[in-house]
Amino acid sequence: MRRGVLAVVALTLPLIAAAQIQLGGVDRPTEAKKQHVELLTDSLQLTANKPQDVELRFRVQPGFHINSHKPKDELLVPTELRLNAGALRIANQQYPPGSHFRLPVGDGEDLDVYQGEFRVALRVEAPKGDSVLSGSLRYQACDNAACYPARILPVTVAVTAK
Amino acid sequence: MPRGRNIRSQRKLEAAQHERNESVGRRLAVLAFMIALVGVLFWAGVHNLRYRRALSEANHVKLIPASPAADDSAAPDIEGSNLRGKNAPAFTLTDVTGNKVSLADFKGHPVVVNFWATWCGPCKLEMPWFQEFSAKYKEQGLEVLGLSQDDGASRQDVADAAKKIGVTYPILMPDEAVAKKYGGVDYLPETFYVDRAGKIVEVTAGAPSKEQMEALIQKTIAAGGA
Numbered sequence: 001m002r003r004g005v006l007a008v009v010a011l012t013l014p015l016i017a018a019a020q021i022q023l024g025g026v027d028r029p030t031e032a033k034k035q036h037v038e039l040l041t042d043s044l045q046l047t048a049n050k051p052q053d054v055e056l057r058f059r060v061q062p063g064f065h066i067n068s069h070k071p072k073d074e075l076l077v078p079t080e081l082r083l084n085a086g087a088l089r090i091a092n093q094q095y096p097p098g099s100h101f102r103l104p105v106g107d108g109e110d111l112d113v114y115q116g117e118f119r120v121a122l123r124v125e126a127p128k129g130d131s132v133l134s135g136s137l138r139y140q141a142c143d144n145a146a147c148y149p150a151r152i153l154p155v156t157v158a159v160t161a162k
Numbered sequence: 163m164p165r166g167r168n169i170r171s172q173r174k175l176e177a178a179q180h181e182r183n184e185s186v187g188r189r190l191a192v193l194a195f196m197i198a199l200v201g202v203l204f205w206a207g208v209h210n211l212r213y214r215r216a217l218s219e220a221n222h223v224k225l226i227p228a229s230p231a232a233d234d235s236a237a238p239d240i241e242g243s244n245l246r247g248k249n250a251p252a253f254t255l256t257d258v259t260g261n262k263v264s265l266a267d268f269k270g271h272p273v274v275v276n277f278w279a280t281w282c283g284p285c286k287l288e289m290p291w292f293q294e295f296s297a298k299y300k301e302q303g304l305e306v307l308g309l310s311q312d313d314g315a316s317r318q319d320v321a322d323a324a325k326k327i328g329v330t331y332p333i334l335m336p337d338e339a340v341a342k343k344y345g346g347v348d349y350l351p352e353t354f355y356v357d358r359a360g361k362i363v364e365v366t367a368g369a370p371s372k373e374q375m376e377a378l379i380q381k382t383i384a385a386g387g388a
Contacts, residue, residue: 075280075323105287105369140281145368147282147350149311 036061036141037153040117048128048161051089055119056081056157058137065113066139068098072112076140077150081120083135088159089125090133096120104144126161133157240367242345242352250275250356251343255309255334258321263307263332265356271303272382275354277347279311280323284369285351291372293329295379302383303358306331311341311350355379357386 040057060066067076083090096119098112124133133155140150245251250273254264265273276292278285289308296306308329310320313336324333341347344354355364355378363382370378 076283077281103283103287105284106291106372107287109283109287111283142283143368145284146352147279147284148348149279149350150281 033151035151035153036064036148037066037137037139037151039137039153039155039157041157043158043160044124044126044133046124046126046159046161048126051091051123051125053092053121054124055121056155057117057119058114058153059117060115060141062116064141064143065101065111065115066141068112068114069095070098070112072110076111077138079114079137079139081135081137081155083122083133083155086134087127087131088133090122092121092123094121103142124159126159128161131159131161133159240345240349240352240365242347242354242367243365245345245354245362246365248362249360250354250362251340253337253340253343255337255340258317258324258333258335260317263334265307265360268305268307269360270358271305272299272358272379272386273356274304274306274379274382275309275344275356276306277309277311277341277344277350277352279350280315280320281312282350286323286327288351288369288375289324289327289329291375293331295376296331299379299383304379304383308333309340310334310336311347312336313338355382357382359386361386 038059038061040059041055044054046052046054066079069078069080071078079095081093081095083093096114098114101111101113101115103109103111134157135155137153137155138150139153141148250265252265254262254266257263265275274292274296276285276289278289280286292306292308296304308324308331310333312320312323315336317335320333320335344352349367351366351369353366354362355366357363363385364378366374366378
């Protein structure tokens with residue numbers, strides 16, 4: 001008898017799970033605030049108490065572009081990295097130049113954008129030990145036909161200084 | 163054969179028969195349970211399929227592909243598309259000069275409700291077409307309303323941007339509650355084509371071609387009676 005019950009339970013659980021996926025999946029809300037940029041740098045290895053040039057690498061999702069730090073139109077939202085220094089010393093933040101992109105709508109519009117991977121350069125001085133470089137990247141993404149409102153990408157990078 | 167031995171043998175046979183009966187009963191119960199489960203799964207699958215078909219028909223939204231190379235998964239899920247065929251949500255907003263403008267003011271007119279923002283390049287490229295078509299289809303009563311989504315921008319900033327773009331139709335200041343009524347509008351431009359009867363005929367997310375836009379306007383003018 002016990003074996004029979006166990007067999008029923010073992011067979012039933014995956015079936016119930018499948019039924020829940022079938023029924024629950026249709027009403028699952030879509031992700032409302034999907035990011036279009038990701039941070040590729042997750043850690044930095046530095047020499048303690050010595051200013052060093054580092055780069056934070058970001059990647060824009062394929063099919064999208066974001067405005068560069070200096071877009072051509074003042075109404076456009078520039079990409080901006082804001083960092084909380086904490087125990088670190090951060091200086092000389094430098095953005096890469098954007099690339100030319102012509103918006104393929106009607107007569108088109110010339111834009112200065114980041115596409116694919118881009119890197120923001122920094123000069124960082126860290127005390128000996130582990131610390132965290134944190135902050136956020138504000139950007140506004142568009143594809144060829146439409147735009148999303150500006151979004152904030154959290155930036156967290158582990159820093160180890162020896 | 164001794165009588166006692168016969169009785170024991172008889173009892174053994176009865177016990178074995180009873181056990182067999184019980185075992186058959188258990189198997190039948192398990193079988194019935196499995197059939198019921200398969201039935202539930204089948205019903206769930208049919209329900210899911212019907213729901214998705216209905217959703218697909220209801221969401222007759224014109225999504226403009228990001229680019230031929232763009233990943234399909236990047237296409238946004240436009241909640242506003244669920245409003246197609248329904249009455250356009252009512253709203254009253256202030257324009258860039260501070261006057262109140264209601265959708266109800268345009269009852270009996272085909273109306274284009276266009277959500278846009280000053281930071282949205284495709285919006286700025288399609289808006290002159292709305293301006294052109296509002297003049298071209300003026301006799302048919304076409305009205306265009308531009309609903310700015312520039313949270314935090316001043317009236318003057320929005321008015322200056324509209325002037326720079328070259329549009330003279332009413333430009334209305336943002337109200338999150340109105341955007342929410344239209345499905346959140348998290349993707350710009352988003353345009354709702356409303357017929358004379360106040361029903362949403364079409365929804366577009368992203369800038370269409372000029373020809374597509376004009377076709378949608380003609381469809382909106384033709385819908386909802388003369």
